[in-house]
Amino acid sequence: MAKQLISAAVLLAMAGINGAWAEDYPARTATIIVPFAAGGPADITGRIVADILSRYLGQKFVVENVVGAGGTTGAIRAARAPADGYTILSGHLGTNALAPAFYPNLGYDPQRDFEPIGLTAEYPELLVARKDFPANNLKEFVAYTKANPEKLNVGHAGLGSVSYIGCLLLHSAIGIKPTMVPFTGTAPVLNAMLAGQVDYECDPVLGTLGQIQAGSVKALAIASRKRSPLLPDVPTSHEQGLPQFDMAPFYGVFVPTGTPQAIVDKLADALSKGLNEEAVQKRLAELGAESVEPSRRGPKALADLVKSEAARLLPILKAAGEK
Numbered sequence: 373m374a375k376q377l378i379s380a381a382v383l384l385a386m387a388g389i390n391g392a393w394a395e396d397y398p399a400r401t402a403t404i405i406v407p408f409a410a411g412g413p414a415d416i417t418g419r420i421v422a423d424i425l426s427r428y429l430g431q432k433f434v435v436e437n438v439v440g441a442g443g444t445t446g447a448i449r450a451a452r453a454p455a456d457g458y459t460i461l462s463g464h465l466g467t468n469a470l471a472p473a474f475y476p477n478l479g480y481d482p483q484r485d486f487e488p489i490g491l492t493a494e495y496p497e498l499l500v501a502r503k504d505f506p507a508n509n510l511k512e513f514v515a516y517t518k519a520n521p522e523k524l525n526v527g528h529a530g531l532g533s534v535s536y537i538g539c540l541l542l543h544s545a546i547g548i549k550p551t552m553v554p555f556t557g558t559a560p561v562l563n564a565m566l567a568g569q570v571d572y573e574c575d576p577v578l579g580t581l582g583q584i585q586a587g588s589v590k591a592l593a594i595a596s597r598k599r600s601p602l603l604p605d606v607p608t609s610h611e612q613g614l615p616q617f618d619m620a621p622f623y624g625v626f627v628p629t630g631t632p633q634a635i636v637d638k639l640a641d642a643l644s645k646g647l648n649e650e651a652v653q654k655r656l657a658e659l660g661a662e663s664v665e666p667s668r669r670g671p672k673a674l675a676d677l678v679k680s681e682a683a684r685l686l687p688i689l690k691a692a693g694e695k
Contacts, residue, residue, distance in 0.1 A: 397635050398431040402458045406437050407446025407467055408529055409557025413576040414443070416659060417492055417623045418462035424646025425460075425639065433460070439556040442530030443467040444475055451480040455630035457639065461486065465621035466532045469682040473689040474532040483682075487636055488674035489625035490643045493661035495576030496596040497538040497619040498606070500589050502565050505572060510593040510612035513572075517548050524550035527561035527570035534621040535561065537689070538574030538595060544692045545616035565589060576621065577602060577660025595619040602660050620662060622681065624674050636671060644669050 402425070406418035418435050425433040438446030447467040453459035461467070468482045480486075499513065507513040517524060528536035535558050543549060553570055555561045558579045564570045566588055573580075577600050583589045584603065591606045595617045599608055609617040625643055627636065646652055647669060657663070667673065 397457050397638060398429050401432040401434060402460060404433050404435050404460045404462050405446045405450045406435050406462050407443035409439050409559055410437050411559035412557040413495055413579045414464060421462050421492055421625055425642055428642035428645055442532030444471050448479045451485040451628055453628055455628040457627060457631055457635040461626045463626050464534055464623045465681055466534050466537055468626060469678045470537060470685055471532045473686055483678060485629050486626040487629050487631050488671045489627060489639045490669045491664055491674045492623045492625060493656050494620045494622050495661050496594050497574050497576055498591050499574055499593045500580045500591050501572040502568060503589055510614055513592050514546050517546060521548040521550045525570045526550050526552050527555055527564055527573045528552055529558045530554050535573055535575050538619045540692055541619055542574060542617045545614055581660060600660055622677055640671055
C-alpha cells in the first residue's frame with residue numbers, strides 16, 4: 373500500500389512538473405527541423421510554420437535544414453531530441469509514413485516515435501521535364517520513356533523523399549526503371565535539370581512553378597483529379613489516362629513521443645489558428661497547396677492520415693521491389 377501511495381505521489385508530482393512546463397512553454401527559442409535543403413517545398417512550408425508558431429506563442433521558432441537520406445537524417449535527429457517541445461519536425465509523407473519501405477534499419481519508427489501536431493498542407497505533384505525533352509504531354513512521355521528507359525536520368529531529393537516516391541509511382545504505372553539520381557533536395561534537382569543533367573522530376577507544384585511560368589522547364593501532368601489553379605493549362609494524370617499517378621503528399625508538424633500533452637495542445641492550437649488566417653491561406657494557395665479544412669488539421673486527423681497513406685502506398689512501393 374505504501375508503494376502504491378509513493379507511486380501515486382510520483383505521478384502527481386510529474387504531472388505537476390509537466391503542467392508547469394506547459395504553462396511556461398515556450399520559454400526560449402525552439403528549433404524546427406526541416407529535413408531537406410533550403411528553397412524546396414519542405415523548406416518553404418517549414419518556414420510558414422515557424423512564422424505562425426513564433427507569432428502565436430511569443431518566442432522564436434527557427435528553421436534548421438538537416439539534409440540527407442531522403443529526409444530521414446533530420447527526422448532521426450528530431451525523434452531523438454528531448455521531448456520538451458523545443459525540437460519540432462516539419463515532416464511529410466516520406467519521413468513520417470513511408471520511410472520504412474526504403475530504409476530497413478531506419479533508426480526510428482514514424483508512428484511510434486512522433487506525436488502529430490497538425491497537417492500544414494497538401495501539394496499535388498507535377499511531372500516536370502527539361503525544356504527540350506522530346507515529349508509534350510503524358511501520352512508522348514509514356515511512349516518515349518518506354519522506348520528509351522536506359523537513356524533517362526531522373527532527379528529526386530533522396531530515397532524515400534516525396535519526389536522519389538512520386539516518380540516511383542509513375543514508373544510503376546508505366547513499367548519502367550530508369551536511372552534515379554539523388555540530390556539533397558528538389559531545389560538542387562531543379563538546378564541540375566536546368567543544366568541538362570537530369571531529364572525530369574516529380575515535385576509539388578511550388579517547387580518548379582517559377583521556372584514553368586518562365587518557360588525554363590515544362591510541366592507534362594499534375595498528379596491529381598483536378599487541375600491546379602496556378603497551372604490551369606496543365607492536364608491531370610487522370611485526364612491523360614494514367615490515374616495511378618495520383619500524388620498529393622502531406623506536410624505536417626510532429627514532436628518526439630513523450631512531449632507533454634499540454635505542449636502538444638498549445639502547438640496544435642497555434643498552428644490551426646495560423647492556418648485559419650486569410651493571408652496564410654492565400655500564401656499556401658499561391659504555392660500550389662490544396663485547401664485543408666480545419667477538421668483535418670489536428671493531431672488525431674494527422675495521425676489518421678499517416679496511417680491511411682501508409683496503407684495505400686506501402687503495398688505499391690513494395691510491389692515495385694524498391695528497398
